[in-house]
Amino acid sequence: xxxxxxxxxxxxxxxxxxxxxxxxxxxxxxxxxxxxxxxxxxxxxxxxxxxxxxxxxxxxxxxxxxxxxxxxxxxxxxxxxxxxxxxxxxx
Amino acid sequence: xxxxxxxxxxxxxxxxxxxxxxxxxxxxxxxxxxxxxxxxxxxxxxxxxxxxxxxxxxxxxxxxxxxxxxxxxxxxxxxxxxxxxxxxxxxxxxxxxxxxxxxxxxxxxxxxxxxxxxxxxxxxxxxxxxxxxxxxxxxxxxxxxxxxxxxxxxxxxxxxxxxxxxxxxxxxxxxxxxxxxxxxxxxxxxxxxxxxxxxxxxxxxxx
Numbered sequence: 001x002x003x004x005x006x007x008x009x010x011x012x013x014x015x016x017x018x019x020x021x022x023x024x025x026x027x028x029x030x031x032x033x034x035x036x037x038x039x040x041x042x043x044x045x046x047x048x049x050x051x052x053x054x055x056x057x058x059x060x061x062x063x064x065x066x067x068x069x070x071x072x073x074x075x076x077x078x079x080x081x082x083x084x085x086x087x088x089x090x091x
Numbered sequence: 092x093x094x095x096x097x098x099x100x101x102x103x104x105x106x107x108x109x110x111x112x113x114x115x116x117x118x119x120x121x122x123x124x125x126x127x128x129x130x131x132x133x134x135x136x137x138x139x140x141x142x143x144x145x146x147x148x149x150x151x152x153x154x155x156x157x158x159x160x161x162x163x164x165x166x167x168x169x170x171x172x173x174x175x176x177x178x179x180x181x182x183x184x185x186x187x188x189x190x191x192x193x194x195x196x197x198x199x200x201x202x203x204x205x206x207x208x209x210x211x212x213x214x215x216x217x218x219x220x221x222x223x224x225x226x227x228x229x230x231x232x233x234x235x236x237x238x239x240x241x242x243x244x245x246x247x248x249x250x251x252x253x254x255x256x257x258x259x260x261x262x263x264x265x266x267x268x269x270x271x272x273x274x275x276x277x278x279x280x281x282x283x284x285x286x287x288x289x290x291x292x293x294x295x296x297x298x
Contacts, residue, residue, distance in 0.1 A: 004210040004247040006239045007157050012215045018149050021163045024141050030167065031134065031174040 114262070115186045124182050131178050141170055144188050148195050151259055155199045157213035165202060169195045189265040192255070196269055210247055212254055222257055241288060249284040252277055 115123075123140075130137040148169055153162040172194050173180075180190060203210055219238055242250065248270075255266045263281075267274040 004212060004243070004250055006242045006250075007211060007213040008216050008219065008235060008239050009157075009213055010216055012217060013150065013153060013159075015146060018146050021149060021159075021166065022142075022145050023167070024138055027141065027167055027170045027174070028134070030171045034171065034175060 120184070120186055123187050127177070127180065127182070127187055131180075134174060134177070137174060137177070140187060144191055145170075147188060147259070148191050151192060152195055152199060154213050154254065154258060155196075155211060156202070157211045161202070165195065165198045169198050172198070183268065185265055185268055189261075189268045192259070192261070192265070192269045193271075196251075210250075212242070212250055214242075214254075214258065218258055245284055245287065249280050252281050253284055256281055 126136065126139055130140065145166070149162055149166045152165045152169070153159065156162050156165065169191060173191055180187075216235060219235070242253075245253070251270060252266055255261045255269065256263075261269070263274050263277050267277045270277065
């Protein structure tokens with residue numbers, strides 16, 4: 001701990017003067033404002049947490065879907081054999 | 092003998108004063124604890140505690156800042172912090188004021204660390220005079236100045252203990268709790284400081 005300074009004063013502060021600084025209403029107001037901010041912060045954090053959780057679930061499911069082998073669809077395969085032309089054309 | 096009587100005797104610290112401190116009976120502490128428990132559920136009930144300790148805490152902070160407006164702000168901040176953390180308060184057999192003093196000490200230290208300024212101890216001359224045995228003529232300005240100079244040379248941690256013991260009138264258990272140190276450590280530091288003061292007073296006056 002650093003240095004300090006000693007100051008001597010002639011008299012003690014009177015109770016009446018100290019009483020003038022008393023303000024319970026102000027203390028309660030500050031406390032209520034503080035608790036409101038705290039509650040809001042908690043809510044925001046909770047929202048962010050759920051948003052993050054949702055994001056993780058979405059991207060994980062997307063990743064899993066991409067990794068699965070693609071299902072075969074019915075494709076039309078046309079074979080063209082040289083020399084053999086479709087009937088419609090010959091006509 | 093006359094030198095001792097006239098010069099050294101007047102400045103010998105009255106060690107008997109070390110044994111007297113503001114005392115609360117176990118019953119009073121228990122009643123206070125019940126108020127705290129009720130206040131944890133209903134903060135409006137905290138007013139009784141505020142009314143009871145406001146003056147002590149304000150005076151303590153004023154003594155440590157020497158600034159009335161700053162003392163007002165820090166005192167208000169101390170009670171707001173106490174209210175915010177009331178649910179986490181654990182009863183340790185000490186008056187609730189010990190916890191308030193601890194918060195106030197932290198607030199004052201935080202302020203001085205932030206401002207990067209030296210700590211202040213603003214002491215009442217009247218109280219200093221009470222703690223020293225004086226002859227009939229009382230203290231001279233030179234003697235008062237000398238007390239100030241000697242207190243200035245003590246380590247800040249020791250000054251904190253001296254202030255809590257002599258000016259706030261707290262017991263060693265409370266001081267140990269407030270400063271987060273061992274009780275025996277607090278006692279040792281204080282007695283060492285008193286011895287140092289006595290030696291220094293003698294030395295200074297011989298000079």
